[in-house]
């Protein structure tokens with residue numbers, strides 16, 4: 788799905804940027820240019836960012852569990 792029409796930025800590109808460390812809207816804006824033209828995509832981009840961070844946080848406890856078992 789295209790999130791930012793002005794800059795042709797898809798949800799997938801946002802997910803890749805988040806995986807690469809863009810964990811805030813300013814960082815996403817700097818790395819992809821999302822929301823830098825008309826700004827109408829800001830809410831949708833923020834929603835995708837939040838989903839990505841939630842997904843990452845849900846995956847995180849599994850790492851802690853496996854580390855806890857190893858200790």
Ligand code: FES
Pocket residue numbers: 790791792793794821822823824825826827828829
């Ligand atoms: S749709 Fe993203 S800046 Fe216009």
